[in-house]
Amino acid sequence: MKKSHIIAIVMIVAAIGIFISSGSDMTTFSTFKEATATQKVVKVSGDLVKNKEMYYDEQENPNLFTFYLKDSEGQERKVILNNAKPQDFEKSENIVVTGKMQNDEFVATDMLMKCPSKYKDEEIYVKSKETASIMN
Amino acid sequence: MEEIQYIGEHLLPGQIGKACVMLSFAAAVLAAVAYYFATEKRETPEADGWLKIGRTAWTAHGIGMFGVVSVLFYIMINHYFEYRYVQSQVSADLPFQYIFSAFWGDQEGSFLLWLFWHVVLGFVLIFTAKKWEAPVMASLSLIQIVIVSMILGVYVGFGADALKFGSNPFDLLRDTMEAPIFAQADYVTLIKGRGLNPLLQNYWMTIHPPTLFLGFASTSIPFCYAMAGLWTREHQAWLKPVLPWALFSGAILGTGILMGAAWAYEALTFGGYWAWDPVENMSLVPWIILVAGIHTNLIARSAGYSIKATYLFYAFTFIMIVYSTFLTRSGVLGDTSVHAFTEMGLENQLVAFIGIFFLQTMWLYFSRMKGIPVKEKEEKAASKEFWMFIGSLVLLFSAVMITASTSLPVYNKIREVFDPLFEGRTIADAVDHFNKYQLWIGVFVALLSGTTQFLRWGGKNWDDKRRKKFMVRMGAAFIVSAALTGLLCLWINATAWQYIVLLFSGVFAIVTNADYAIFYARTNLKATASALSHVGFGVLLIGIMASGLNKRHISTNPFAQRDMGLSSEMLDKNVLLYKNFPMYMSGYRVTYTGDTLVGNDRRYDITYEKLDSVGRVTEEFAVRPTILYDNALTKVAAYNPSTKHYLHKDIFTHIATIAEREADMEVRKEFEDTLTHYRYDLPYDTPLSVIDTTRKKGPDGTPETYYLKHEIELIEITESPNRPDYEPEEGDRIIGAKLKITPQIADTVFYANPMLVLRGARVYTYPDQIDPINMRLRLHPDLIDLTFPPESALNYEAKTFGIGETQTIGNLRVTFQNVFSNPEHPSYVAQEGDLAVGGNIKVENLSNGVTEILQPLYIIREGRPFVVKDSDNRTGAHVLFESINPATESFALRVAEAPATQNIVPLEISTKSYRTDYIVLETIVFPGINLVWLGSIMMMVGLTVGVFQRKRGI
Incomplete structure (x- = not known):
């Protein structure tokens, strides 16, 4: 057997090993229930609860933003983010937070928002208000 | 229809x-x-x-x-x-x-x-x-x-x-x-x-896409050559002409990717140049495969091995370009990438695109495979070709790993077709995931690049003497690299042994390749291109480590917070900066001094002063991050950073957020509509007190109401514009007030300049805001009637004056002092060809003893006379010219005394107009980031030099 073949086989074995080990990097999204149970860093995907308080007062603390998130099971929890409130947050449809539960609150270290992009709307812009309203 | x-x-x-x-x-x-x-x-x-x-x-x-x-x-x-x-x-x-x-x-x-x-x-x-x-x-x-x-x-x-x-x-x-x-x-x-x-x-959008697409297009050429070689069964002949094209493609595609990284770093706010975003990954993968192909191409040219590999590498470079096109343009990535295009409904066509060229490759390859020359004899372990081939395999390995992880959304889609209940997987922490594995690719590539340079094609003359020489050379390089890595670790905060290994590998690549260039470049010109690229790779690795591991937020006080036992992820990243109110952070005094709007770009001026231990300013610089509003100027569209570059580090600054009322005009309008103003009639000579309530948390945490008394005093009433945002129009009548406000708590006084403009029949209000006490002041339109009584209420009397003559009209003692040319008046805008004179007319009100100089104007424009009245509300005098007789130097004036007015300024004040003159700032230091750029550029230059060398057939 050639040396390069041996090395190639070693690499293939390594690749399989990495794929198996990196399985732990791949997650489905957690729920608040699971997060409470594991007490580990998890990702929770959910929707913003629009009728509950969203708090950000940059003059009080520019690094504190809290809001309520409803996970896929319908559970609502307060999320505390240690960062500034992102732009267009209210518009987000779906939010993914990374963090862990602490006393019934989810302390997030990272957050990803999925926003309907305003530039992808199928809209015709009309010159003046008198002629027509913006149509969809 | x-x-x-x-x-x-x-x-x-x-x-x-x-x-x-x-x-x-x-x-x-x-x-x-x-x-x-x-x-x-x-x-x-x-x-x-x-x-x-x-x-x-x-x-x-x-x-x-x-x-x-x-x-x-x-x-x-x-x-x-x-x-x-x-x-x-x-x-x-x-x-x-x-x-x-x-x-x-x-x-x-x-x-x-x-x-x-x-x-x-x-x-x-x-x-x-x-x-x-x-x-x-x-x-x-x-x-x-x-x-x-x-x-x-x-x-x-x-x-x-x-x-x-x-x-x-x-x-x-x-x-x-x-x-x-x-x-x-x-x-x-x-x-x-x-x-x-x-x-x-953005200018990056002007230069990045053409470069990147030239990179994309150039990968087609090695692909086409590979297809041509297979097709015509000239498996050796194509290897020479394809090489310059492959090197060219590597240089251009690499530059295109690099520009994307620079764009992300310079103009976007995620604070880095590489985020392992699917689209970034899928432009990198073809480049990696292409580089692997260049190496096997060199092997095939010089040693006759690896022809099959070269075919496949060049073919898959292009196929991966097409695959990345599919990923970005089909919408399959969904929201996982910032780069995704608008969907076009051409998913099937894009899949066919991949299919066509995959099938072309497969068909040609397998139908010609038997004829492709393969050397029966195995490569020697001490030969250049053997280790170069291993290096190419490492690169391929890297490409496969990146592609597999990036294709997760595709895998999810396919699983969902068969199992609708399947829940899509995602990578929990993409950056961590990719770094963890790609780190070892970096180690192997760097180490291989250093050692392989000193081996010879076919392992020629590999005897004990040569082996010994090789070992001594490598040993020396190892010791020097280890020592340099030790020194680097004093600077770079390598927190894990893996990082030290990678640093060592980078240094080793630099040391060995520099050594190689110095000793062999004189005799073998090809060495320069190769050594330059590989040194560049080493420099890049060190740059990645330095800027990644030593990256830190200075828009906070990390040391104080760390003492409080907060984990590094929970440290505050942002600070609040009020305008003209310096903030101390991590050894800097930072002041936001103002902002200007140019087009839809709002630029913020922020100065940084570095302080030494006794508080002296040792260095000062300014950054100008910007906020980009949407095209209608109603809402913030993007926050753009600004970076102070040093040779050894960058200070990267961006605005995390601004007051909502500044960011969104709708919010501002809503707020202004709800703002309550109270009317105060401010006497001319007596200060007035305004009561403000404020709520603060008391010692036990419950909010308490405090009362504050601010004193307002009129300095002067003026008819000259005092506002920078006012644009004069002819016929405007202006009335402004200069007010002095002494707040109860602050140790300073403030001045406000609210103004009213009467233009035709409309009154325009220019309010003024005193941010530190959240106070908004505007003049009540009643002031117009108080200052400019309607003409019908005035009783004019006509009198003719000579120069210096004094006459008494009612309560007014009027002296016509002189006339002058080029007069100015707030409601007069000079035009070409105007003949204008002004008069200096001293008026003394005998009943209150006030004396003022009034300056009415007499203008001849296009042969017709017209006049501009002047008035003064302290004397109550209104004076205008009726006619001028140049021959006798006599001036006919019309003079009226306004009925006595109350000497008050009606004001409207709101004390709940909260300030918006602040920004939330994030500042990150990236040490050694220039090594990233330097290393990458060296790699691209190396590839480009290679193009010319191979073109000339050296």
Whole structure:
């Protein structure tokens, strides 16, 4: 057997090993229930609860933003983010937070928002208000 | 439905454009056929004829493409919004320099850019490829057929089942969507462009896509050569001409990727140059495979091994480009990437795109495989080719790993087809995931690059003496590198042993390759290109480590917080900065001094002063991060950073957020509508107290109400404009007040300059805001009537004066002092040809003893006289010229005394107008980031030098 073949086989074995080990990097999204149970860093995907308080007062603390998130099971929890409130947050449809539960609150270290992009709307812009309203 | 006769549409350019698309498509088909026969019938007399047809067809294809591009530019420059592409990319106010960005801002335009580069490269091949022209151009024509089909916009079949081929950039808006507005024949006059996404209004958007797409297009050439080599079974001959093309492609594609990284770092706010975003990954993967291919190509040229590998590497470089096109343009990535294009509904066509070239490769490869020369003898362990091949395998390994992880959304989609309940997987922490594995790729590549340089092709003359020399050299390099790594660790905060290993590998690559360049470059010029690239790779690794591991936030006080036991992830990242209120952070005094709006760019001036231990300023610099508003200036579209560059580090600053009322005009309007103002009548000479309530948390945490008393005093009433935001118009009457406000708690006084402008019958209010006490002041319009009594209430008396003459009119003692030229008055705007004089008229009110100088004007404009009145509300005098007699030097004046007014200034004050003059700032230091750029540039320069060396056949 050639040396390069041996090395190639070693690499293939390594690749399989990495794929198996990196399985732990791949997650489905957690729920608040699971997060409470594991007490580990998890990702929770959910929707913003629009009728509950969203708090950000940059003059009080520019690094504190809290809001309520409803996970896929319908559970609502307060999320505390240690960062500034992102732009267009209210518009987000779906939010993914990374963090862990602490006393019934989810302390997030990272957050990803999925926003309907305003530039992808199928809209015709009309010159003046008198002629027509913006149509969809 | 009745057909509407539309008016105002420009249909001709679109028709020409569509015809050009058709022409270039048909010509590409013809070129492919002609070049096919020119290849199949090579070495027969027919070949020449086919070749000529092929060239002519390619020229026609090029003309068609040129036509498409020109017409698209034409309709964009002329703002023909009846075309869908123009309407979605351009708006009337889009600055001209962004027309290019708008051109390739979406799918069709970027396909055109790609096509355009293929046309250019095709012509280069026609002139330089000689006997390779026919087979190479046949494949390139096939590629063009497929890509042009993406912009065909043709329906095959009928009704709802019709298959759509491509999306044509010349489609009319009214044909692509339904809206009631198209019921109006003159709809063209009513619509306007959506305009380019403000994020793309950026010079990077002008230079990055052309470079990247030239990179994309250039990967087609090694692919076509590989196909040509297989097709014609000339498995050795193609290896030489393809090499400069592959090096060229590596340099350009690499530069394109690098520009993307620089764009992300310089203009976006995620605070880094590489985020392992799917789109970034999928442009990197072809480059990695291409580099692997370049290495096996060198092996094949010099040692005769690895020809099969070279075929496959070059083929898959292009196939991965097509795969990345599929990922970015099909919408399969969904929201996992910031780069995704708008969906075009061409997913199946994109899959077919991959399929066609995958099948072409597979068919040619397997049908020719047996004839590909393979060396029976195994490579020696001490040979250059063996270790270079291992290096290429490592690169391939890296490409496979990245592709597998990035393709997770594709895998999810496929699983969902079979199992609708399947829940899609995602990578928990993409950056961590990729770094963890790619780190080892970096280690292997760096170590291999250093050692392999000193081995010889075929392991020539590998005896004990040579082995010993090699070992000594490597040993020395190892010791030097270890020592240097130790020194580097004093600077770079390598927190894990893996990082130290990677650092060592980077240093080792630099040391060995520099050594190699110094000792061999004199005798072997090829060494320079290779050594330069590999040193660059080492430098890049060190740069990645330095900027990544030593990256830290200084917009906070990390040391204080760490003492409080907070984890590094929970440290505060942002600080709040009030205007002109310095903030101390991590050894700097930072002050936000102001901002200016230019176009839809709002620039913030922020100064940094570095302080030493005793508080002296040792260094000062300014940064100007910006906020980009949307095209209508109603809402913030993007926050752009600003970076202070040093040789050894960057200080990266961006605004995380601003007050909501500054960011969103709707919020501001809502707030202003709810703001309550109270009226105060401020006497001229007595200060007035305004009570303000404020709520603060008391010692036990419950809010308590405090009362504050601010004192307001009138300094003066003025009729000169005192506001920078006021633009004078002729006939304006202005009344402004200068007010002094002494707050109860602050140790300073404030001045406010509210103003009213009477323009025609309308009153414009210019309020003033005193941010530190959240106070907004404006003048009540009643002040107009108090200051400018209606003419009907005035009783004028006409008197004629000589120079210096004094007369008494009622209570007023009037002295005509003199006349002067070039007079100024707030309600007079001088015009060319005006003949204007002003009079200095001293008026003393005998009842209250006030004396003032009034300056009425007398103007002759276009032969007709008119006058400008002057008045003063302390004396109550109103004075204007009636006529001037130059011969006798007598001046007829009309003088009136206004009825006594109350000497008050009616004010409206709100004490709840909360300040918005602040920003939330994030500042990150990236040490050694320049090593990232330096290393990358060295790699690109190395590749470019290689192009010229291989071209000259050194």
